[in-house]
Amino acid sequence: MIPIDTGNSVIESEDCDARPARCEDWISRELDGEAIFYDIATDTTCRLNETALLIWQLCDGSTSVRNIVASLVSEYDVSKSEARADVRETLSQLHSVGLISTDGANA
Amino acid sequence: MSVLTGSLPGIAAAAHDAGERIAISETVADDGPFHFRIGCVSVSVRCVHVPSMRAFRRLYSACTLATAARDAISVEILRTRDGKSLRRRYEVWADGVKRFTVWNVDEIVPHIEWAINWQIMLFHPRFYLVHAGVVEIDGAGVILPAAPGSGKTTLTAGLIARGARYLSDEFAMIDPETLRLQPYPKALCVKEGSFEVLDRLGAGMSGRPVFCKGKKGRVVLIRPDEVGGEVSEGCPVRHIMFCQYAADRKPSITPISRADGVLRLVRESFTFLKFRASGIDLLTDIVRGAQCYELASGPLEETRDLVLHTVRGG
Structure with a gap:
């Protein structure tokens, strides 16, 4: 998981139709399936592992959380409940550092 | 005169x-x-x-x-x-x-x-600086980033006493254009806790002037040639080993991802805020050509041998 503190969950339910969107202000560089992100406005850096990077990439503003979970289930050998928990935690962390926004969620 | x-x-x-x-x-x-x-x-x-x-x-x-x-x-x-x-x-x-x-x-x-x-x-306008001991082993640049008090000077001295070539015990100075390490072969600053182990390396600690370096306490300054080392003329970065020291443990080395390596290098950088986005590019380019590790260092001789073994492909 990304090495940052977990903020308050913004995704209260795995069944919600929230469609989180990537924040494009960050500079990102991929390395061996992971990625480094740098926000020039705040001089914040963070690293996403392979799973977190996939989730971030799926946050295109039109894919629902439910479909992100489904993508993880199909991509990895994990149960739906495991994928749900990972997605929820990762989205919370991505939101807390500002890598995604949930504006327009439940649209 | x-x-x-x-x-x-x-x-x-x-x-x-x-x-x-x-x-x-x-x-x-x-x-x-x-x-x-x-x-x-x-x-x-x-x-x-x-x-x-x-x-x-x-x-x-x-x-x-x-x-x-x-x-x-x-x-x-x-x-x-x-x-x-x-x-x-x-x-x-x-x-x-x-x-x-x-x-x-x-x-x-x-x-x-x-x-x-x-x-x-x-x-210094030219170089990207990381807080680290730096040596060259068989042509490969080895960066040992570490917080103060992590034993990087002692490990650096131990490595050069075994044939590594010296670049610095303070800065990895990286040329942004070539990505090569540049030498800054300052005198090795050895703290009092390492006097005995440096003596074992043949540095002849007795009789040397002992200086006082503020809160760091008593230190001895040693030229690299006094532990048998030569100075490198510069080399590419091939290994980055993030050191954490504990006195009485068996040393171990664990590979980490390159992205993790970049993040840790940012934390150990002195000049990241001068380079900012280009610093991310520079560090990314550096780690693409290097292996990154977490080095749990312990007693000098064992740690030194582990580093040499790792670099030499053991």
Whole structure:
């Protein structure tokens, strides 16, 4: 998981139709399936592992959380409940550092 | 006493301002200024406390220049008195700015080095700097980033005593254009807790002058050749080992991802905020050509052998 503190969950339910969107202000560089992100406005850096990077990439503003979970289930050998928990935690962390926004969620 | 033909930096600047070119024959006093090129860093030092000036010159006798380099960092030690107590003190000035005040003569030499390091960190425009010990092993650059007190100087000394070539015990100086490590072979600054282990390496610690380096306590400064090491001329980065020291554990080394390596390098960088986005690009390019590890270091000999074994493909 990304090495940052977990903020308050913004995704209260795995069944919600929230469609989180990537924040494009960050500079990102991929390395061996992971990625480094740098926000020039705040001089914040963070690293996403392979799973977190996939989730971030799926946050295109039109894919629902439910479909992100489904993508993880199909991509990895994990149960739906495991994928749900990972997605929820990762989205919370991505939101807390500002890598995604949930504006327009439940649209 | 040596005789130089050249000019003091200040006089040279004045001459250029006047559109003149002058050569000054000068007899240099025992307090300097003396000029050095320490790897890729040029320094001119003048120190009113002559024994400290001599100690510094002994440390850098292999780096002496006849005249000041144009880009030299200028360090000057002045003797003053405290306004209230009239107690004698020494001010350490670097490029015209007072950096430190020290009260005891055994603090002067470490603070000359400290002032040079400050100037490099703040004003050296060219290189990307990571807080690390740095050596070259069989042509491969090895960066050992670590927090202060993590034993990086001791490990660096241990490695050069076993044939590694020395670049620095303080900075990984990375040329952004070539991504190669540049040497800054300052004297190894060994803290009191490592005197015994350095003695085992053959550094001959007894009888050496012991200096005081502020909160770091008592230190001895050692030239790399005094532990049998040669100085590298520069090399590419091939291994990055993030060190964490604990005295009584068996050392181990664990590969980490390159992205993790970049993040950790940012944390150990002195100059990231000068480079910012281009720093991310630079570090990303560096780790693409290197292996990254977490090194849980312990007793010197075992840790040193583990590093050598890893670099040599064991």
